[in-house]
Amino acid sequence: MSDTPTKVVVDCSTGITEVLPLTEAEIADMETAQVAAEAERVEREAKVAADATAKSALLKKLGITQEEARLLLS
Numbered sequence: 001m002s003d004t005p006t007k008v009v010v011d012c013s014t015g016i017t018e019v020l021p022l023t024e025a026e027i028a029d030m031e032t033a034q035v036a037a038e039a040e041r042v043e044r045e046a047k048v049a050a051d052a053t054a055k056s057a058l059l060k061k062l063g064i065t066q067e068e069a070r071l072l073l074s
Helices: 024-062 066-073
Strands: 006-011 016-021
Touching (some): 024 066
């Protein structure tokens, strides 16, 4: 098995399928996309954590437990 990433190319008019190695540019694009996706995931998780902290602080400020808030919102 090769360490080089591959792609599958299907010619729909003939039904011929080829497995081809990715070019250097395609590999670079794939790596760039992976880095961007990881950065977005980290940012999303940080936002969720910040929102949870803000909600917890608000409940504490109001003197309401999470269970009481759940009951009020149901």
